[in-house]
Amino acid sequence: MVDMSLVVEPAEMKFLVETLGAIGEQAGGGIIRHVYDQAWIAARRQVADWLRDAGLQVREDAVGNLFGRLEGERRRTILTGSHIDTVRLGGRYDGALGVLSALAAVRLLKQRLGTPLRSLEVVALCEEEDSRFHCNFWGTRGILGLIDEGELDTLRDEHGTSIGKAMAEVGLPPERFREARRDDLDAFVELHIEQGRILFDEGLPLGIVDTITGLYRFKVTVEGRTDHAGTTPMDLRRDALQAAAHIAMEMTRIVEHAGRPAVITNGWWDVQPGAWNIVPGLVQFSVDLRHPDESTKQRLAAEVRERGEATAAEHGVSVAYEVVGDVLPKDMDANVRAELAAAASACNVNWIPMVSGAGHDSQV
Ligand SMILES: [Zn+2]
Known part of the structure; x- marks a missing residue:
């Protein structure tokens, strides 16, 4: 039996998603909310208001992660949430849904069940996406003590602003980044929208991720010879594009x-x-290869x-x-997975085990 007193109203989720989704929304559609920019600040302020209204203790850490804490009988903490920064012209659900569903769930648990055994904390992580600085999982790495001091200066956005300067501009003294580190976390649970179409096509509501995929990326440079497009017969060419296209097709065939x-x-x-009238002499292209099994x-x-x-040749x-x-695949914690599976079954929710083909904070 599903305990209906512990069900979040769909209308409530709709309100949260639409309100947050309007922050940073562009005229032609899509959201731009990059870490430490104005839309990101406004979104965080909105989430902080909701967390405070829910009766949670609100604080931000030294790198800009935002937390809402429900103190339990024990200090050890279960963290749940996701990120509120977006890719360029991102959607309303990526990251945001994880933060908002965590907010709605912890708020309801507090109202209905009071003080938990272990402390529960909602988190809005900062800079998962790598869209302003090339620094995936910045907020999570801050929590885990995985930020290297040199990154404060070397990570730059497209205008040349360092991440340290961007932090200082929003009132976060960059030299204090180490204070974000925590040692009280027992588990992290992240809900995320499917960014593919496996569940969608099969009409399933839920996947429980057992592994976040591994990633291997390399740049291919093919060098042939530049020639005149009119005067060079086909049999005398060394067309870099034709060769590169064949290389890409062969690689694809292997993976298919x-x-x-x-x-x-x-x-x-x-x-x-x-140029239209020149046989291409030099071609570069990217290869992004993913598989959840490292040896494969x-x-x-x-x-x-x-x-x-x-x-x-x-x-x-x-x-x-x-x-x-070259990023290793990451298995999710078996105990947390078992808890999620048991909870889904108890709520009569159909689910399948899944590999996450996208990267997430949970893999750090
Ligand atoms: Zn995401």
Whole structure:
């Protein structure tokens, strides 16, 4: 039996999502809420008001994470929430839904059940997305003591502003970043919208993530020869784009053959010199390869690299790789997963185990 007194009203969630979603919303649709900018400050102020209204102890830490705490009989804490920064022109749900559902749930638990055994804390984490600074999981890394002091100066946004300066501008003295570190956390639970279409296509409401996928990223540089597009016969060309396209297709074929959940994407391309009447001499493109099993990920990475070299040789061009990211997959805690599964079953919610193909704060 579902205890109806512990069900959050859909209308309430709709109100929270729409109110927060209006902050940073752009005229043509989409939200821009980057860490330490005006929309981010306004969003945090709104969430802080809601947390305070819910009777939670509100505080921010040294890097800008926002917390609402319900003190339990014990000091040890279960943290729940997500991020409120967005990608450029992001949606209303990414990150925000995790923060708002945590707020609604802890508020209801406090009203109905009073003081918990372990302390519960709602968190709005800062800079998960890597959209203003290239510093994924900044807030979470602050909590875990994984920020390197040098990053305060080396991490810069597109205007050259360092993250340390951006912090100072919103009243967070950057030199105090170490104070964000905590040692009282027992668990972190993060609800997140599906950023794919597995649940959507199958009409399922919930997935419980057992692993957050691993990631291998590299840049491919293919060098052929620039030639005149009119005077150079096809059989005399060393067209870098044609070779690069074949390399990308071969890599894709290998990963398609491996099947789910392996994925590969070539989302960024640069073609030089980039003219209608010149055979391309130099092409660069990105490879983003993901798999939740580390050994499979490494095997696929080796295979696509080898196949790329062989394809380049067949086309008479040279190929070079620059690895820019190699992130291990991360298994989620088995006890927390079991608790979530039991809770879902108790509420008669249909769920499936899932791999998260996207990165999240939970993996840090
Ligand atoms: Zn997210």
